[in-house]
Amino acid sequence: MNRSSSNERQRIIVGISGASGAIYGVRLLQLLRTLNIETHLVISKSAQITLKYETGLAPADVKALADFNYTSTDIGAAISSGSFKVGGMIVAPCSIKTLSEIATGITSSLLSRAADVALKERKRLVLIVRETPLHLGHLRSMAAVTEAGAIVYPPVPAFYAKPESIEAMVDHTLGRVLDLFGLESQTVRRWDPKHIG
Numbered sequence: 001m002n003r004s005s006s007n008e009r010q011r012i013i014v015g016i017s018g019a020s021g022a023i024y025g026v027r028l029l030q031l032l033r034t035l036n037i038e039t040h041l042v043i044s045k046s047a048q049i050t051l052k053y054e055t056g057l058a059p060a061d062v063k064a065l066a067d068f069n070y071t072s073t074d075i076g077a078a079i080s081s082g083s084f085k086v087g088g089m090i091v092a093p094c095s096i097k098t099l100s101e102i103a104t105g106i107t108s109s110l111l112s113r114a115a116d117v118a119l120k121e122r123k124r125l126v127l128i129v130r131e132t133p134l135h136l137g138h139l140r141s142m143a144a145v146t147e148a149g150a151i152v153y154p155p156v157p158a159f160y161a162k163p164e165s166i167e168a169m170v171d172h173t174l175g176r177v178l179d180l181f182g183l184e185s186q187t188v189r190r191w192d193p194k195h196i197g
Contacts, residue, residue: 009038012181013079013089013118014066015111018046019130021093022054024155027170028092029065031178031185040079040086041066042111046095072109079114088124088181089115092174093155096131096138103144115150125150126177153177161189 012032016025025047032039041063043051048059063069070077078084091098091111101112102119118125127145129152131138142152155173163169175188
């Protein structure tokens with residue numbers, strides 16, 4: 001665990017699974033820090049490999065961006081309990097394995113357990129599902145988590161924003177995710193039909 005918490009700060013759990021798109025989790029932590037949100041981070045074992053390959057960052061580098069962090073095997077962690085007060089959870093990116101565990105309620109790690117708890121406590125849960133193409137099992141899992149109260153948010157670029165870099169696309173997507181929590185990140189280029197032409 002890193003810095004001490006404050007009871008007045010909003011808390012959000014961030015999960016980073018092993019799907020491609022590790023930058024979403026890293027950048028999310030950076031944005032939440034600028035918004036003074038208390039972050040509780042859990043990184044899956046697979047994500048540690050993806051982080052290094054896609055971003056060059058070691059798990060310790062990413063953990064340093066969070067206020068608190070937990071190992072994926074620590075099923076007794078505070079975030080595994082419904083009594084832990086939190087505003088919600090974002091899994092960025094969310095692998096199909098993690099999605100499927102959340103959909104069935106059969107959780108094998110702290111990451112999927114914390115997401116399951118968010119659902120049962122009726123907290124906002126956003127899953128940045130990173131997979132394509134999708135077969136019927138994937139779609140059924142997406143439908144199941146949606147019926148349980150989660151929001152499935154594939155990281156689809158908004159080309160109307162005319163992004164000039166991968167970073168701009170990532171920031172726009174995460175800004176829209178943070179919109180779902182009532183948080184203004186200043187990273188979204190809002191649609192304005194007056195700019196057409």
